[in-house]
Amino acid sequence: MSTFSSSFSTAVDLVLTANPELAEIVFLSLRVSVSAVLIATLVGMPLGALLAIRRFPGRATIATVLSSLMGLPPVVLGLIVYLLLSRAGPLGEYGLLFTPTAMVMAQTLLVLPIIAALTRQILADLHQHYDEQFRSFRLSGWKGIQTLLWEGRFSLLTALLAGFGRASAEVGAVMIVGGNINHVTRVMTTTIAMETSKGDFSLALALGIILILLVLSVNVLVSLIQAMENEA
Amino acid sequence: MRDKNVLHLVHDISSNRSYECDLRSSSGASGILPLELTDVGYEVAGQWLLSDINLKIEEDRSTIILGPNGAGKTLLLRICHGLLAPSRGSVRWQNPSMAHSASAQAMVFQRPVMLKRSVRKNIEYAMKVCGIDPASRPHQLAAALEVSGLEKHADQRATHLSGGEQQRLALARCVAINPMVLFLDEPTAHLDPTATRQIESMIASLRDSGTEIIMVTHDLGQARRLADRVVFMHDGKVLISAEAGEFFNNPKSPEAAAFLQGNLLW
Numbered sequence: 001m002s003t004f005s006s007s008f009s010t011a012v013d014l015v016l017t018a019n020p021e022l023a024e025i026v027f028l029s030l031r032v033s034v035s036a037v038l039i040a041t042l043v044g045m046p047l048g049a050l051l052a053i054r055r056f057p058g059r060a061t062i063a064t065v066l067s068s069l070m071g072l073p074p075v076v077l078g079l080i081v082y083l084l085l086s087r088a089g090p091l092g093e094y095g096l097l098f099t100p101t102a103m104v105m106a107q108t109l110l111v112l113p114i115i116a117a118l119t120r121q122i123l124a125d126l127h128q129h130y131d132e133q134f135r136s137f138r139l140s141g142w143k144g145i146q147t148l149l150w151e152g153r154f155s156l157l158t159a160l161l162a163g164f165g166r167a168s169a170e171v172g173a174v175m176i177v178g179g180n181i182n183h184v185t186r187v188m189t190t191t192i193a194m195e196t197s198k199g200d201f202s203l204a205l206a207l208g209i210i211l212i213l214l215v216l217s218v219n220v221l222v223s224l225i226q227a228m229e230n231e232a
Numbered sequence: 233m234r235d236k237n238v239l240h241l242v243h244d245i246s247s248n249r250s251y252e253c254d255l256r257s258s259s260g261a262s263g264i265l266p267l268e269l270t271d272v273g274y275e276v277a278g279q280w281l282l283s284d285i286n287l288k289i290e291e292d293r294s295t296i297i298l299g300p301n302g303a304g305k306t307l308l309l310r311i312c313h314g315l316l317a318p319s320r321g322s323v324r325w326q327n328p329s330m331a332h333s334a335s336a337q338a339m340v341f342q343r344p345v346m347l348k349r350s351v352r353k354n355i356e357y358a359m360k361v362c363g364i365d366p367a368s369r370p371h372q373l374a375a376a377l378e379v380s381g382l383e384k385h386a387d388q389r390a391t392h393l394s395g396g397e398q399q400r401l402a403l404a405r406c407v408a409i410n411p412m413v414l415f416l417d418e419p420t421a422h423l424d425p426t427a428t429r430q431i432e433s434m435i436a437s438l439r440d441s442g443t444e445i446i447m448v449t450h451d452l453g454q455a456r457r458l459a460d461r462v463v464f465m466h467d468g469k470v471l472i473s474a475e476a477g478e479f480f481n482n483p484k485s486p487e488a489a490a491f492l493q494g495n496l497l498w
Contacts (some may be wrong), residue, residue, distance in 0.1 A: 133341070
């Protein structure tokens with residue numbers, strides 16, 4: 001118990017004094033996760049919109065695959081990205097393995113199905129509701145999609161935050177493709193795993209506190225967005 | 233071309249009085265009517281829900297499509313408005329390019345569909361996507377709010393309105409667009425008598441300003457109050473298309489006679 005209390009006290013101290021090592025890890029974690037979510041949003045939202053609104057052969061299969069990929073184990077995804085980026089892999093010549101770019105790629109692939117599948121569901125519901133009215137207005141496809149995106153903006157933002165929550169809490173894939181190299185690819189989750197295995201709980205707890213605060217902030221933000229939607 | 237900015241006598245449903253309002257006038261739907269349906273049929277899973285529909289809708293100001301539930305009235309309305317394509321036959325407007333422009337036709341659905349925005353923004357959106365001249369939009373918005381009695385709700389979220397108010401907003405959008413032809417699919421089906429009276433008053437105002445009304449109902453009283461012409465349907469077929477007086481006084485089919493007498497048809 002005394003070990004826990006002293007570790008906790010040191011952890012709080014690390015957070016309050018903005019320890020440089022801690023700050024570096026937190027900054028890299030946020031950089032990787034935010035980049036991954038942005039890329040996944042740029043690809044996933046149009047893909048989700050396309051699946052929600054357009055009818056084309058293979059649409060149902062793609063939607064099913066996307067939904068299934070939402071539950072993809074991160075370590076398996078990490079392994080696949082590792083094989084792609086390793087020297088013998090098809091992308092080996094770019095030398096991306098054990099770099100933050102590799103971690104962004106892994107997290108993007110992890111988050112993309114979540115954002116695309118949630119976008120598809122949100123927009124499909126809206127499309128079903130507004131379809132006849134839009135056709136009555138003689139709205140073209142793109143104008144209709146623009147309106148749907150605006151009408152569903154609060155729900156879509158929630159989907160985006162769900163993706164961010166998933167990315168920031170992920171450890172398996174980034175550990176495999178990033179290698180947890182000090183000052184290069186060490187992020188919050190991989191540091192927590194490493195420090196715990198070393199029995200040094202202070203830094204692990206400090207990062208744990210920040211991670212919990214981050215996840216709590218995301219959830220508070222989701223609640224605020226939903227409240228805003230109800231009041232808008 | 234239709235005249236604009238002409239004073240019209242309209243019925244203010246909020247105060248239950250008539251007054252002159254600067255509602256756009258229309259010289260009618262003569263540019264796009266008649267609408268002619270030839271041998272129209274509509275099939276779903278091998279079953280013909282509409283068959284052998286031959287109908288000419290001319291400029292009668294108010295055409296009511298009447299009939300029991302399941303007669304195919306709503307299907308026919310959706311085909312006329314272009315929301316559904318017939319499985320066979322043809323639907324022809326006199327001037328197709330004009331008829332299919334965004335502001336030539338509008339439709340009010342049984343359950344109004346509102347954007348999650350304010351009343352004002354719902355009307356503004358409809359005017360924008362239907363290509364109403366930006367310069368005339370503020371004037372049209374004011375007229376629509378006035379005629380619908382929704383002025384005091386202008387900044388309220390549309391989805392927070394009551395069912396009757398939402399339906400008035402759906403009609404207010406049409407007032408703002410001022411279509412040549414307005415399709416209405418049982419717009420008072422879920423409303424109480426007060427809300428029904430308000431909606432009927434708005435429909436009458438639109439009709440009087442020159443918009444051609446084509447409305448589906450199974451409410452005989454409503455048909456008597458609003459119809460200039462009646463199209464009677466039963467079992468996926470048009471049995472009668474006649475002047476309202478002629479239809480109500482001397483129905484020329486046993487099904488229509490039974491329907492007018494309040495007997496059950498199926």
